[in-house]
Structures are given as C-alpha cells and as structure tokens.
Amino acid sequence: MTNEAIIQLKDIDVTFHNKGQTVEAVKKVSLTVNRGDIYGVVGYSGAGKSTLVRVINRLQKPTAGSVDVNGQDILALNSHDLREARTKIGMIFQHFNLMNSRTIADNVDYPLKGGKLSRTERKEKVAHLLDLVGLTEKATDYPAQLSGGQKQRVAIARALANDPEILISDEATSALDPKTTSAILELLKRLNKELGLTVVLITHEMEAVKEICNKVAVMEDGEIIECGDLVTIFSQPKQPLTKDFINTATQINQALEKIYRQASTLGLDDHHQLVQLQYVGATTDAPLITELYKRYEVVSNILYGNVEILQDTPLGNLIVVMTGEPDKLKAAWQYCQDAGITITHLKPKKPGVA
Ligand SMILES: Nc1ncnc2c1ncn2[C@@H]1O[C@H](COP(=O)(O)OP(=O)(O)O)[C@@H](O)[C@H]1O
Ligand SMILES: [Mg+2]
Structure with a gap:
C-alpha cells in the first residue's frame, strides 16, 4: 500500500x-x-x-x-x-x-x-x-x-x-x-x-x-x-454512532442484550460491577484476570468473550462481572487502564424501565 x-x-x-x-x-x-x-x-x-x-x-x-x-x-x-x-x-x-x-x-x-x-x-x-x-x-x-x-x-x-x-x-x-x-x-x-x-x-x-x-x-x-x-x-x-456500529459488528450489542435481560441475577452492587474490557494486540485475557486476582483479590467472571482479527491485529472484547472490595475494584480498573486496556462500566437499566 x-x-x-x-x-x-x-x-x-x-x-x-x-x-x-x-x-x-x-x-x-x-x-x-x-x-x-x-x-x-x-x-x-x-x-x-x-x-x-x-x-x-x-x-x-x-x-x-x-x-x-x-x-x-x-x-x-x-x-x-x-x-x-x-x-x-x-x-x-x-x-x-x-x-x-x-x-x-x-x-x-x-x-x-x-x-x-x-x-x-x-x-x-x-x-x-x-x-x-x-x-x-x-x-x-x-x-x-x-x-x-x-x-x-x-x-x-x-x-x-x-x-x-x-x-x-x-x-x-x-x-x-x-x-x-x-x-x-x-x-x-x-x-x-x-x-x-x-x-x-x-x-x-x-x-x-x-x-x-x-x-x-x-x-x-x-x-x-x-x-x-x-x-x-x-x-x-469516539462517536456514539461509530461505537454502536462496532458493537453490532463484534456481536457485543447482541451479547449485552442477553446479559441485560438477566441483569437481576448478576447481583450487581458496589462489590459486583459489570464491565467491558477491550484490548488491542497481544494482550490476552487469562493472564490479566489472574493478575487482577493476585494483586487485588478481584474475581472476574467472564460472561462473554470475543477476539476479532482486524488487518492482522487481534482486538479482544470481554464482558465480565468483577467482584471485590470497592477500593480494590478501583485499583484493578487503574491497573487495566495502565496496561492499555479500555474499560467501560456497564449499567443495565432497571427491569421495567424502558
Ligand atoms: N436526486 C435526489 N433528489 C432529492 N433528494 C435526494 C436525491 N438523491 C438523494 N436524495 C436524498 O439525499 C439523502 C441522502 O441519500 P443517499 O445518498 O441515497 O443516502 P444513502 O446512500 O446513505 O442511503 C436522502 O435524504 C435522500 O432522500
Ligand atoms: Mg445508498
């Protein structure tokens, strides 16, 4: 090219x-x-x-x-x-x-x-x-x-x-x-x-x-x-529409829809947070999740995982429930961000609220 x-x-x-x-x-x-x-x-x-x-x-x-x-x-x-x-x-x-x-x-x-x-x-x-x-x-x-x-x-x-x-x-x-x-x-x-x-x-x-x-x-x-x-x-x-197109193409929107439907069973509170982790390149999920546990005693339960290969570059997406003490969760988030991982807190709508 x-x-x-x-x-x-x-x-x-x-x-x-x-x-x-x-x-x-x-x-x-x-x-x-x-x-x-x-x-x-x-x-x-x-x-x-x-x-x-x-x-x-x-x-x-x-x-x-x-x-x-x-x-x-x-x-x-x-x-x-x-x-x-x-x-x-x-x-x-x-x-x-x-x-x-x-x-x-x-x-x-x-x-x-x-x-x-x-x-x-x-x-x-x-x-x-x-x-x-x-x-x-x-x-x-x-x-x-x-x-x-x-x-x-x-x-x-x-x-x-x-x-x-x-x-x-x-x-x-x-x-x-x-x-x-x-x-x-x-x-x-x-x-x-x-x-x-x-x-x-x-x-x-x-x-x-x-x-x-x-x-x-x-x-x-x-x-x-x-x-x-x-x-x-x-x-x-950067733009909401771009994010929406991408989340549909990577099946994230479809996965989230299912997860949100059962959100009440996840027991989300300040000790249990639903997050999306996104990483580019060689980073892989398993060592990261082990590391979060070893460092912060944060347990990550994977609800959905997907790796796309774009132009020979892997793009990983995980939807997880992170469980831990609120201050440890915060530190775990920081650790992810420092490792170049994009982390987004997902907040399901309350059932019955459109
Ligand atoms: N020849 C035309 N005369 C009047 N309006 C048009 C004409 N061609 C397209 N439009 C309008 O321009 C806008 C963009 O259309 P278009 O380029 O076909 O969009 P897309 O290909 O993204 O669906 C639409 O609102 C469409 O109605
Ligand atoms: Mg057209």
Whole structure:
C-alpha cells in the first residue's frame, strides 16, 4: 500500500431542491482514498453515502467542493474526457443491474463494445474476466439461471472490463445472505491484492467493513463524523454512532442484550460491577484476570468473550462481572487502564424501565 492519493474529495456539498424542499444530502465532506485502499463508508440509509460516491465519477455534480481522481480535476473535464475517466471507475450495486435478455458473456462484453479491442481480443478478455470471478462455466447462461452471489460476480466482471483502477461498491452485498456476502467480500479483497484495485465499499453494515477494509469513514446526516484506519477506529471509536456500529459488528450489542435481560441475577452492587474490557494486540485475557486476582483479590467472571482479527491485529472484547472490595475494584480498573486496556462500566437499566 502506498500513500498516494487516488481520490481526493474536498469540502463537498450536495444540495437537492425538490418541489420547494431543500435536502442537504452531503455537507462539507472531505475524503482521501489512497491507491490500494479498501475504504469503507458506513452509515444508515439516507446518510448520504450513495450521493457522495456518485460525486467521484460525476454521476452527481456537487453543489460545492473539488473532486480529484487519479490527478484529474473531474469537475473540469469535457464530456469526452469524462467518459474516458469514467471507464477507469467501475461500479457495482445492490441489484446487480444485469441485462436479463443477454448471456453472462454478453453482459461482461457490453462495456467493451465500441472500444479498441478486436472481436477475438474481446472474446479473450471476457473469458479472462469470467475466469477471474470463477464463472467460466456460466458464460452461455442467462442471469435468471444464476444465484444472487453469481449475479454479483458477473457485475464485478463487467465492472472490471475496462481495467479500472477504482471499484465503487454501493451496497453490493446488501441483498445477499451472510455466507455469500463473505464470498463476495473475499473476491473484492483478492482483486484488490492481485490487480492493485482501489475499492470504495459503501455499506450499512460494519461487519462488511470489518472483514476487508483497511480504512473506514462513518457517515451520518450528510457528514463524515469519524474516519481513519480500521484498527484505530475499532479500538478507539469516539462517536456514539461509530461505537454502536462496532458493537453490532463484534456481536457485543447482541451479547449485552442477553446479559441485560438477566441483569437481576448478576447481583450487581458496589462489590459486583459489570464491565467491558477491550484490548488491542497481544494482550490476552487469562493472564490479566489472574493478575487482577493476585494483586487485588478481584474475581472476574467472564460472561462473554470475543477476539476479532482486524488487518492482522487481534482486538479482544470481554464482558465480565468483577467482584471485590470497592477500593480494590478501583485499583484493578487503574491497573487495566495502565496496561492499555479500555474499560467501560456497564449499567443495565432497571427491569421495567424502558
Ligand atoms: N436526486 C435526489 N433528489 C432529492 N433528494 C435526494 C436525491 N438523491 C438523494 N436524495 C436524498 O439525499 C439523502 C441522502 O441519500 P443517499 O445518498 O441515497 O443516502 P444513502 O446512500 O446513505 O442511503 C436522502 O435524504 C435522500 O432522500
Ligand atoms: Mg445508498
């Protein structure tokens, strides 16, 4: 991975005026994607993600701001140069957008029409692209004969036909089941590695980001509220929305829901505290818990544990009930913090209180 910027958006505003209504879909967004990044843009529906990425290839003209792609000022291009620039930016979507009356091979061939390749070269190119996405056997089939995951592979092959340097994936896995989603994400990761393809991955699921992205931006109400490299964002999220996305992706929210439902059985008081411990890198849970007992006679009962591997870095999460004298608990907390562990006191709501 280099640090050469391939996409630079600066102070982008997109404002829509519709039937007397004004919608500020994107507000003052700046974003730099480096060559070779798999950059995740995550946010709920309506956050402005699609509008923002459509600015990259000028499918959407921004109301304000500048767009630099591959060293070109996209907003200054004439229509011929824009068409040329767009061939270097592939796009895939949730609903695949395949032509149903044409074979798989014809779908992939479509963007090559009117280009420089001869008929034979095009045939070879299509065969190569289908091989790349593992669909050689399906060349003469029609889209209706394919599963969702296979259709998305066709869309990927088609998006790669003109050897783009950038692939924009707008919710491309949102209509797929989890297993198929993982397979498509793995394919994107492989294309990133093998072809040096830069990927911008738009999604409402942090799980997808977690699997393959090295960078992530979180969007809310038209703004990027937090962005950075994946491990930093996952280990030190600042915004509540980012924390919520992460806690869902790491199954913490699901675990907490169960724990809170049975909170009354935990006997929480000032001697029994429910806490979340989060650590990055080589720290492991077992020695820590032994250490807390040896030093402070604090007993830790693990209710939930999880280790994620993000970009080869382990990120551990534990939910424990710590039992001990209040002043010893305090010292134990300090010990954890000094060891670089993020510790959060969890307070279940009282039963019956919404
Ligand atoms: N062409 C348009 N005209 C008017 N409003 C639009 C248009 N496109 C998007 N919007 C609005 O802009 C906001 C952001 O939409 P969008 O970029 O599609 O969000 P996301 O992709 O994060 O779901 C929404 O409020 C949406 O209704
Ligand atoms: Mg969208």
